[in-house]
Amino acid sequence: MLEVNHVTKNYGKNLACNDVTFTLEPGSLTVLLGPNGAGKSTIMKSIIGFLKYKGTITVNGMPNKSTGARKVLGYIPEMPSLYPTLTVNEHMEFIARAYKLSDYKDRIEMLLKRFELYDKRKKFGDELSKGMQQKLNLCIGLLPDPDILLLDEPLLGLDPHAIKELKNYIEEMRQNGKTMLISTHIIDSVDMLWDRTVIMQNGQVKANVTKAEIEGAGKSLEDLFFEVTEGVEKDAVSEAKNEENAEQNEEDKETEENNVNDGEEA
Numbered sequence: 001m002l003e004v005n006h007v008t009k010n011y012g013k014n015l016a017c018n019d020v021t022f023t024l025e026p027g028s029l030t031v032l033l034g035p036n037g038a039g040k041s042t043i044m045k046s047i048i049g050f051l052k053y054k055g056t057i058t059v060n061g062m063p064n065k066s067t068g069a070r071k072v073l074g075y076i077p078e079m080p081s082l083y084p085t086l087t088v089n090e091h092m093e094f095i096a097r098a099y100k101l102s103d104y105k106d107r108i109e110m111l112l113k114r115f116e117l118y119d120k121r122k123k124f125g126d127e128l129s130k131g132m133q134q135k136l137n138l139c140i141g142l143l144p145d146p147d148i149l150l151l152d153e154p155l156l157g158l159d160p161h162a163i164k165e166l167k168n169y170i171e172e173m174r175q176n177g178k179t180m181l182i183s184t185h186i187i188d189s190v191d192m193l194w195d196r197t198v199i200m201q202n203g204q205v206k207a208n209v210t211k212a213e214i215e216g217a218g219k220s221l222e223d224l225f226f227e228v229t230e231g232v233e234k235d236a237v238s239e240a241k242n243e244e245n246a247e248q249n250e251e252d253k254e255t256e257e258n259n260v261n262d263g264e265e266a
Contacts, residue, residue: 001026001179002047002148007055009042009203016042017053018203024148024181029174031190032183033225034200040183041078043200044152047181048075059148074146078153080137082125088112088136089121092143099144111139114165131157138166148179155189167192187222197221199228 002024009017017039024030034040046053049065059069082091092112096104112118115135120128128136134157141149151170155163170192173180184190197214199207206228214224 001028001060002181003056003058004043004047005056005058007043007046007053007057009039009046009051009053016203017046020055020200020203020205022198022205022208024179025195026179027174027177028195029170029180029182029193030196030198031194031221032181032198032200033185033187033190033221035185035229037202038185038200039203040185040200041152042203044075044150044181044183048073048150072147074141074144074149076138076141076149076151076154078156080133082128082133082136084126085124087122087124088117088128091125091136091140095140095143101144104143107143107145108139111142114169115139115162131159131162134158135162138162142169146178149173149181151180151182153184154182155184155186163189187225190221197224199225201229 004020004022007017007020008015020039020043022030032040032043042051045051047057047064049070057064059066059073062069064073083094086094089108092108096108101107109118112121115138117132117135117139120132123132125133125136138154141151154166158166170180170182174193182190182194194211196210197207198205207224209224211221214221219227
């Protein structure tokens with residue numbers, strides 16, 4: 001369903017992703033794990049088409065930046081990017097029209113009620129708390145009901161009810177055959193059913209195993225994570241932290257440039 005083949009991404013002299021390769025099978029849930037600065041967000045933004053990179057990424061056999069791929073690929077970013085002068089309802093209406101959805105009113109109502117935003121539907125984007133903004137961020141990404149969904153740190157900033165509701169919704173999507181890639185650095189948050197984990201560190205894939213393989217080896221996901229990552233030298237960790245801010249600035253700049261260039265198609 002999604003193939004990432006030998007993807008490498010540099011920000012100047014900083015190597016954010018180095019020869020990253022993995023595959024998502026149809027109807028599977030893959031967890032992308034790694035410490036801060038591991039390259040998780042960079043590979044997510046590369047998949048969705050926000051960044052330029054070396055290598056190839058295909059969605060259902062199509063280039064990830066093609067129109068056909070964009071129709072089946074969804075993305076929920078780590079940080080909400082809302083319009084301050086649009087209400088909650090107007091955000092949802094805007095996305096529905098942009099994706100040319102039909103009979104979407106009931107779906108909007110369902111999502112807003114499930115994530116406790118229905119009574120906030122007339123509030124503007126800049127009037128919402130950070131938690132409410134993250135909930136709207138989720139609703140926007142879930143509205144088109146894509147076949148493949150990328151979720152970058154989706155649980156950050158959510159209250160316990162919203163976390164429970166999102167996990168329930170993820171399981172419902174999984175049962176409906178959706179393909180999902182969930183990026184996180186918080187192992188404790190990954191207690192839903194999942195099929196495969198890809199662990200990244202310093203821009204490289206350090207482990208790519210199924211849940212059955214981990215359990216067959218008598219290990220937990222936490223055991224595997226620390227087994228893979230705890231051997232990093234302190235200098236490498238320090239360097240990764242120093243590069244993270246620089247990479248984020250470059251990502252934001254490149255994303256903005258690409259969005260401007262793709263403005264007509266968007």
